[in-house]
Amino acid sequence: MIKVIVNGACGKMGRAVLKAVSDDKELELVGASDIKGGMDVGDLIGSKKTGIIVNENLQSVIDTAYPDVMVDFTKPDAVFSNACLALKNHVSPVIGTTGLSDEAKDKLNQLALAQNTPAFIAANFAIGAVLMMMFAKEAAKYLPNVEIIELHHDQKLDAPSGTAITTAEIISEVRRPMKQGHPDEKEKLPGARGAEINGIPIHSVRLPGYVAHQEVIFGGLGQTLTIRHDSIDRTSFMPGVVLACKKISGLKGLVRNLDKIM
Template sequence: MIKVIVNGAHGRMGSTVVNAVVNDSELELVGAVDIVGGMDAGDKAGCGKTGIIISTDLQKTIDETKPDVMVDFTQPSVVFNTASLALKNKVRPVIGTTGLTDEQKAELDKIAKENNTACFIAANFAIGAVLMMKMAVEAAKYMPDVEIIELHHDNKLDAPSGTALVTAEMIKQVRESHKQGHANEKEKLAGARGAEYDGMRIHSVRLPGYVAHQEVIFGGLGQTLTIRHDSIDRTSFMPGVVLACKKIVGLNAGLTCNLDKIMD
């Protein structure tokens, strides 16, 4: 059994992770942490009492439970510190919180190697989202004019989403950089054309009712191609989270990014 603690266990994603861990035969939930504590983690997740009360002290939880893995769905402002703490205690972080900078990722890689411990980050844990990104890369080889629209719930803190940025980075590897749109186009309102990345445009939508959605639109002579993925429920991320919890125990020390790296 792989011993797992969930950081951010009181939140919507964290509660869903608790449920997934409790219901997997190879994983054992041994701890739960959040800034809001005091409730049985299973009750909060809707899977019945577990006897594991959500704590507000991550270090104490690690000391008491000696976990193998920490799943972290907290916030961009705290995830670097919580991941660093886990690594220094030789606990393997599986991070689903987006918003870490390249410098922070490099530092986590350094800390992980210093402590001979693996660290894993994924911009999106949905299997379908990984396939969407792979298909977008293939399409970009033949249709290099592309824009990305990502749509999320209105409580998401970072924009563009991590998935959109990873998609753009992957597309950049297979297309020649070029600025899209008319050479003399003018924005009547700042930001109307979205954010620019290597000449591509990325647009972020934040509205109630959405969970996580992305479409990659390619344009060519007389045709368009749209590749879209929709997560209509947070359970869509759980097969990827569970997979990461199992695979990370066999990864080399250091940082591994994105689900495609651990999918067989």
């Protein structure tokens, strides 16, 4: 059994992870932490009492639960220090929070190597989202004019999403940087054409009612191709989280994105 703790257990994603880990036969939920704390995990996932009480102190949970893996979907300003704490205690972090800088990721990789404790981070844990990115990379070989629209709930803190950035980076592996649209086009309002990565425009939508959605739109002579993925419920991310918990022990350093372990 792989022993797992969940940090940020009281959040929406945290609760979904608690249930996914509890329901899996190869994983054992041994602890939970959150800045709120005090409640039984069973109350968070709608089951009978588990005896696992959410602790406000992550170090205390690590010291008492002896976990192998920590799953963390907290905020970008907290997840880096959480992951460092886990690695220093030889606990492998599985990180689902986007917004970490490249510098922070590099530091986590160095610490993971130094501690001989692997770490994992993914822009998106939904299997369908990974397939969307793979398909987009293939399409870009033949239809290099492309734009990305990502749509998320209005409580998401970072824009563009990590998934959109990763998609643009993956497409850029097979598509040379290029300026799209009319060479003389002008924005009447700043930002009207979106953000840009290697000439690929990215547009972010934030509205209540959405969970996580993305369209990759390709344009060619007399045709368009749209590849779209929709997460209509947070359970869509759980198979990927569970897979990462099971595969992380065989990794080295910081490994990025789900396609590396699928």
